[in-house]
Amino acid sequence: GENVEQHPSTLSVQEGDSAVIKCTYSDSASNYFPWYKQELGKRPQLIIDIRSNVGEKKDQRIAVTLNKTAKHFSLHITETQPEDSAVYFCAATPNTGGFKTIFGAGTRLFVKA
Amino acid sequence: SQTIHQWPATLVQPVGSPLSLECTVEGTSNPNLYWYRQAAGRGLQLLFYSVGIGQISSEVPQNLSASRPQDRQFILSSKKLLLSDSGFYLCAWMGVMNTEAFFGQGTRLTVV
Numbered sequence: 001g002e003n004v005e006q007h008p009s010t011l012s013v014q015e016g017d018s019a020v021i022k023c024t025y026s027d028s029a030s031n032y033f034p035w036y037k038q039e040l041g042k043r044p045q046l047i048i049d050i051r052s053n054v055g056e057k058k059d060q061r062i063a064v065t066l067n068k069t070a071k072h073f074s075l076h077i078t079e080t081q082p083e084d085s086a087v088y089f090c091a092a093t094p095n096t097g098g099f100k101t102i103f104g105a106g107t108r109l110f111v112k113a
Numbered sequence: 114s115q116t117i118h119q120w121p122a123t124l125v126q127p128v129g130s131p132l133s134l135e136c137t138v139e140g141t142s143n144p145n146l147y148w149y150r151q152a153a154g155r156g157l158q159l160l161f162y163s164v165g166i167g168q169i170s171s172e173v174p175q176n177l178s179a180s181r182p183q184d185r186q187f188i189l190s191s192k193k194l195l196l197s198d199s200g201f202y203l204c205a206w207m208g209v210m211n212t213e214a215f216f217g218q219g220t221r222l223t224v225v
Binding site for chain 2: 006032034036041042043044045046049089091100101102103104105106108
């Protein structure tokens with residue numbers, strides 16, 4: 001089955017700096033890669049996603065890149081702000097029976113003012 | 114638009130007591146439904162998923178069970194809670210095609 005590894009587990013940056021979170025996956029049949037943001041005590045919510053026919057996608061200060069050959073994808077946050085502090089999860093959905101989305105372990109991002 | 118309701122938001126239960134968490138979805142039919150558990154400071158562990166009424170798949174052996182009595186209702190249960198069952202439980206809905214997951218508000222369960 002699919003396995004998703006996410007690094008780092010904790011990331012601390014200064015306000016205004018960039019943050020990068022990386023994930024790798026094992027199932028070459030995976031074709032959908034969402035990223036979720038979870039604020040303290042709240043539900044995870046989608047912030048950006050990418051499909052396997054696209055190499056990069058950008059939405060204002062956040063961007064995601066996908067390298068299908070290497071089976072890794074990354075989240076980039078530029079000009080970080082204190083409100084970006086949260087736990088971020090990557091995920092991969094294999095195009096096999098069950099439609100199971102497998103999540104990474106999460107990255108706790110701290111943005112220091 | 115689709116919405117997902119999960120309750121209760123917080124629950125404190127003694128060891129050995131039963132558990133029932135309920136999740137309902139509105140605005141869609143035949144949803145794929147999921148139960149996840151998130152231990153403190155940890156990632157999302159898939160517990161159960163269901164692609165239809167009465168169809169339950171379990172990802173990990175555990176003290177919990179799930180049922181889907183109606184198309185838009187997904188229930189997480191336990192006959193006797195253990196201390197290790199404490200955590201943040203999230204119900205989620207995903208469409209048939211690979212799309213984003215919509216999560217319920219979560220239930221913080223503390224077993225004492």
